[in-house]
Amino acid sequence: VPPPAAEPQPEALAAAPSVVADDAFQKIEEEEAPREMKSARARRSYNLDWRGDLGQWLYLREFAHSARMERKDGDRVDFAETLYWNAGVRTDAQTGVAEVSFAMSDSVTTFKAFAGAVGGDGALGSAVAELESVQPxxxxxxxxxxxxxxxxxxxxxxxxxxxxxxxxxxxxxxxxxxxxxxxxxxxxxxxxxxxxxxxxxxxxxxxxxxxxxxxxxxxxxxxxxxxxxxxxxPRGFPGRVSFGGLVSAKAPAVHRVVLPETVVPGSVKTSIAVYPAPLANMTESLARLIQEPSGCFEQTSSTTYPMTMAQQYFQTHTGVDPKLMADAREKLERGYQRLVGYETSEKGYEWFGQNPGHEALTAFGLLHFTDMVQVREVDTAMLERTRGWLMQQRDGQGGFKRNRRALHVWVEDADTSNAYILWTLLESAGRPAAQAQELSREVASLKAAAKKSTNSYVLALAANALALAGDTPEARALMDRLASQQKQDGVVGGATQSIVGSSGETLDIETTALATLAWMREPAHALNVQRAMKFIAESSDGGRYGATQSTVLALRAIIAYDKQRASRLVPGRVRVYVEGRPVGEPMRFDGSTQEALKLPDVSALLGPGERKLELRMDDGAELPYSVEVTYNTLTPASSKDTQVALEVSLAKAELIEGEPTEARVRVSNRTDQKLPTAVAILGVPGGLEVRHDQLKELVKRQVVDAYEVLGRDVVLYWRGMEPNKRIDVPLSLVAAVPGTYTGPASRAYLYYADEHKVWTPGLKVSIAPKQ
Missing domain, CATH: 2.60.40.10 (Immunoglobulins)
Structure with missing residues (x-):
């Protein structure tokens, strides 16, 4: 609506249109209401208001609860807690009165209405009223x-x-x-x-x-x-056995599934999938990653980045399930809104949005938002602001500043940090060659550092960065060095340090994926690419490739590889066997198959002990697959390589309804080294409730850096832990519902090594009803 030349008269203002959302009555998004409201509906509209001081119309959002179309007397299923919200209600100029309307939910309770106001002369006012919902x-x-x-x-x-x-x-x-x-x-x-x-x-x-x-x-x-x-x-402790790799008509894929003797009967479930296209891998990744805690910028990215790349894939391929596309778009939208909220007030990004911004994490965010531009609208001013802030972090000597704010290996190694930031700046630039001229000192510094470096992770970053900068001879030389480091299984060895301090297979995935991205720029390294892609396929753990960084880089390599493949799939069939017996019918695929082939559930044929599981293919192209067996066991097995220890106990386990108790959580660094990004998850027994006010106080007192509550799990986060550090966290709980309960297992781990968890038995509590 174009603004008028002068401030409108009252009659014109009264006639200002109301811009209503696409559907005036639409389901409330999950982030706007608790789960009880999923069956409810709301009016979401945008009212136009003239701001004379700004000389323009403003859109003011309104949220108003609406009654269910199918509402019946005496049938209550809608327990919405928020009924109305509007930040721009204008009172009548003569009477000073404004009226709003909304529908009540099915709750029989007392609602509070809060109003705050600013008068035309700047006077402030506020009031609170109660609205009682009654029923005979x-x-x-x-x-x-x-x-x-x-x-x-x-x-x-x-x-x-x-x-x-x-x-x-x-x-x-x-x-x-x-x-x-x-x-x-x-x-x-x-x-x-x-x-x-x-x-x-x-x-x-x-x-x-x-x-x-x-x-x-x-x-x-x-x-x-x-x-x-x-x-x-389910009761017991969650366990998982997973395998991945490539299956072809030349040889079956054979695995031995070994389950513990203490497996809970009926808890075994299997998921076996073959992926005709990279989309199928991303579908699995979304299903897995969206369930992970998302308490900081990077962990939110662990969900939104794979969805960003999935949307890129949707744009270039047909036959994609429209429901899958719509669901990914919706979740990506929510993820984007959450991510931009982590921008610090001094600009740049930090794990929890606190100053100062972190250089390498901001570089990761810039790369993410740049990729996101291809699939949704991104605030261009924010992108320019982020790139500008990152350019200001140059130290004038060919590197980037590393402001130390917390214990975190993202800032430890200069060569790694400089290489990563420079690569993201060039990769996210619209014109990499032009950006390279502005960053000529940093490019020259990385070139010199790469010649001396023995860390193949740095070499892979430098190979990509120099190729983008137009230094083809030096980029090829680095690619050749990486090729000499590649093993027969496709892994690029020699990595000692990544930007996130990962280790083991996670570090191998990051390095190999970066090397693959570099090799795909040169046809001479086609064989290296094939070997690397085989390793990446075999590294899939239920659709996931280690932690956030390794998963993002693996999926980047998969997308780039898919773009280079011009041939269509050779049709074929694949079938699953247990102990030599076929299960279900063969699954067929051809060149038009886009989604994962879900093979039959074989959980009924698995149990305590060892079973042989095979995938056999008739004809067809070589395809990646994944096998995941989940189960519950009464005796948890902590990883022998875990670097953290966990102790959990209840101050009192026999309570009376309404009585408080305290869960005592102790997380310890078992090493004499600094550890990054520790996570502890307390499993709360069903009859107890947590106190969010106390959790917020723990963040305020810096006992924990952040928290979230997912079902009965209280997730606690720390940016890092000092050597041999012990952190005691007292968590207040209230006995809410009488009964006898066993909570889920508690666990602790490092975010970048989440395969090495330490587990403790689920807490038990008995709550007697109050008299």
Whole structure:
């Protein structure tokens, strides 16, 4: 809407249009409301408001809860907690009154309305009002968020009489579908405006899945129906056996699956997939990575970066599932909004958005946002701001500053950091050659450092950077050095330090992927590319390639490799065998196949001990595959190579409903070295609730750097740990729902070495109902 030449008159302002979102009644996005609101709807509109001081119209967003179209009397499933929000309500110029409208949710409770105002003369005002949602008679259950199979829940149900008369024979009935046994309660008489409480015993069976808990309450002529969801998780400790590689018609892929003797019956699940196209690998990566904690800039990128590259793939390939494309777009949008929130006030990016910005992490962000430009709109001013801030971090001697803010190996090695930042600046530049001229001192410095370096990770970065800078002879020389480091299995050896301080297979993946990206610039290294891609395919762990950096670089190599392949797939068939017996029908594929071939579940044929699993192909091209077997075991096995220790205990394990207790978490650095990015996850038993105010206080006191709560897991983050450091974290918990519960296993690990976890048994608690 173009602004008028002068400030509009009142009648013109009143007629200003309201710009409504694509669908005036659309499902609320998950980040705007808790999970209980998924069945609710809201009005999301943008009202136009004239700002005379700015000489332009402003869009002001409004959120208003709307009643369900299918709403029925006495049937309550919508428990939205936020009903209305608007940052730009304008009062009437004459009366000073403004009216807003919204629908109530199904909650019987008291809502608070907060209003803050600024007058035309700059005067400030605020007010708080209460809005009570009532019902003549209703029932209110108190459910734990999650429980473990085998738990026993004493479900409290409040029956409330909101009338002035006595209600005789008030009763409630709980209905569940699934492996849960329920004991009924006895009828009660409710006096005027009185409430009574009944306890229902829920015995949770072995079936682990979400179940709907339907509570029907009756009293005289009144009926109330409440439906809530109870999440049931499997007992024991999660374990996984995974394999990957290439299968062809020349030879079957054979693996020995060994499960512990203590595996929980019925907990074994298998996922076997063959990937005709890189898209299939990315689909697996999305499914896996989106479940990982995302408490900082880099961990949010672990989800959004693979989705960015998946969207690039969608643009150049047909036959992609539209639902998959839409889902990836939606999640990418949310990820982008979260990522830009980590920009510091002094510019640049940092793990938790705190000053000062971190040079190498900002370079990683610049590369990510540049790739994202190809698939969605990105704030160009932010991109220019980020690149400009990064250019200001040059030290004037051919390198980049490394401001030390916290213990983190991203800043330790000068050659590694300089090579990484320079590569990202050139890779993200619209005209790399022109950017290289401005960075001529840094390019020359990297060229000199690469000649002396014995770290093949630095060599791979330098080979890519010099190729982008137009120094083809020197880039080829580095590519040849990398080729001499490649082993028969495709791994590029000789890496000693990466930008994130990774080690083992994760470091191998990062280095090999970077070398592959360089080799693909020169046809003479086609054989090296083939070997490297075989290794990358075999490194897939359920669609994931180590940590964030290694996964991003592996997927970059996969996308680049796909762009170079001009030939179509040779049609064929693939089938799975267990102990020589075929399972299911052969899965066919041809040149048009884009998504992963999901082979049959063979979990019924697996159990304690060893089984032989084979993939056999008839005809067809050589394709990557992955095999993942998940299970639960009662005896956890911590990695012998873990560098952190974990101790978890409860101050008191026998509680009365409403009583507080404390979980004592101790995380220790077992080494005499500085460790980067430690993560500890406390598994909270089902009947206990965490106190978010106390968690926020722990961040404020710098006991932890960040936290998030995912189901019953409390995830704690640290940027790094001093040598031999012990960190004690007291976590306040409240006994919320009576019963006996076992929490999920607690664990600790380094983010860049998450294959080496230390586990502790799940906490147990018994909560007696209050009298």
């Amino acid at each position: 008679f209703y029932a209110e259950p108190k459910l734990p968020l999650e429980v473990t199979s085998g738990d026993a829940v004493r479900l409290p149900v409040a029956l409330v009489n909101g009338t002035q008369a006595t209600l005789s024979g008030a009763s409630a009935r709980v209905e569940l579908k699934g492996d849960v046994k329920v004991t009924a309660g006895a009828p009660v008489d409710l006096a005027s405006s009185a409430r009574a409480r009944q306890l229902f015993s829920l015995e949770i069976g072995q079936e682990a899945r979400p179940v709907d808990v339907k509570l029907t309450a009756n009293a005289g002529q009144f009926t109330d129906v409440v439906t809530r969801t109870l999440s049931i998780k």
